[in-house]
Amino acid sequence: MPKENTGHTSPANPQNPSHKTDSINSAKNIESKRTDSLLFQIALFSAASMTVLGGTIIAPSIPHFEEHFADVAHIDILSRLILTLPALFIMIFAPISGFLIERYGRTKFLYPAIFLWSVSGASGFFLESSIYLILFSRAIFGIATAFVMTAISVLIGDYYQGAKRERALGLQGFFMAGGGAVFLVLGGALSDIDWRYPFLVYTSGFVIFALALIMLFEPQRNIPKPSAAQAKTNFNFFRFLPIYAFAFYAMSMFYVVPTQIPHFITHNLGKNGNLVGISLAISSVCTAVLSLFYAKLRGRFSIFLLHSMALCAIGVGFLLIGFMQRYEMLIFALLLVGSGLGIILVNNTSWLLSMAGEGERAKAAGFLSASMFMGQFCSPFMTQPLVRMGDIPFMLDVNGIILLGSSSIFLWWHLREIHKSHTSV
Secondary structure: OOOOOOOOOOOOOOOOHHHHHHHHHHHHHHHHHHHOOHHHHHHHHHHHHHHHHHHHOOHHHHHHHHHHOOOOOOHHHHHHHHHHHHHHHHHHHHHHHHHHHHHHOOHHHHHHHHHHHHHHHHHHHOOOOOHHHHHHHHHHHHHHHHHHHHHHHHHHHHHOOHHHHHHHHHHHHHHHHHHHHHHHHHHHHHHHHOOOHHHHHHHHHHHHHHHHHHHOOOOOOOOOOHHHHHHHHOOOHHHHHHHHHHHHHHHHHHOHHHHHHHHHHHHHOOOOOHHHHHHHHHHHHHHHHHHHOHHHHHHHOOHHHHHHHHHHHHHHHHHHHHHHOOHHHHHHHHHHHHHHHHHHHHHHHHHHHHHOOOOOHHHHHHHHHHHHHHHHHHHHHHHHHHHHHOOHHHHHHHHHHHHHHHHHHHHHHHHHHHHHHHHOO
């Protein structure tokens, strides 16, 4: 005999899918309010700025560093490894960090990575007796940076959606470039006092660690069970290959600025070393400003058109430096190069996050980090042969032409997408 309908509804079943969805939506609404707070954003984007401070802080100390360890064999090579070794370890560990963060959670790795970044970075101040111990600490520093960089990129994708994400990516770029400019000048001032003092700047990471511990949180994620979403969550590296290839190329071109421009200023233009830090800082400030306005630019232009414009700006900047060879023109050209990078850094991450699903975001971001730092590491190997064939202006002219050609490819891609959208209507 069927049961009589009493008209009463049964209590919400925690196993009911609709009840789970309501709970997740409610949790996400609470998270949205937290992520809009000023202190939360300071904690998040300060952690993001840590990823670009690896070599920026101590770069001005390298000449003094070589003097201190003058009796060590091959000090000219070892001193430069202090700057490049972290990038090598980021290349190796960024993809690994992506898989671990995707499987076990974001903040579980972010908090210890920030703490390790601070300890390993500041340890150079106390390791003045051995260059090899400093190099070991820089390797650990690179591993920590890989986890911080991947976790922060993924958290931004988790915390923000749509237009809010575009604004958040712009703020991330602003903090990264702005922090780089500030610490470049600060590192130069401290290195004039003592070559070890810039290492102490890394202790600022302990403040960021405390802020992150208090403000950041593990986001609520709505990922289907593996049996139901196996095909969706399997990471396909080749789907993101154009993004990774572009990140590698763009970063290798931008790294011409810190690796080649200082020599160009002092030798080709005959200026003193004080203008090197100022010139590079100007480029970083421009990167920061353009990153801040990214959301507005993205509202008007497509990802492909923004990439085309950015590559064009960097290419024109290189050609101006190579052809004009005047300090005033160099400053204007570095403004163009910094503007191009400001767009590319944010735009490429936006491109990746727009393609990556919730179950593959960390893995995709890990390979993006590896691609960027591989570009940094390989930049001298890609540009120095051209310098040997001619000189720095020759190298800049050749790469400027290649950059303009690359810009035209993205312009074609943009026009193709417009044509496809019109024909599909």
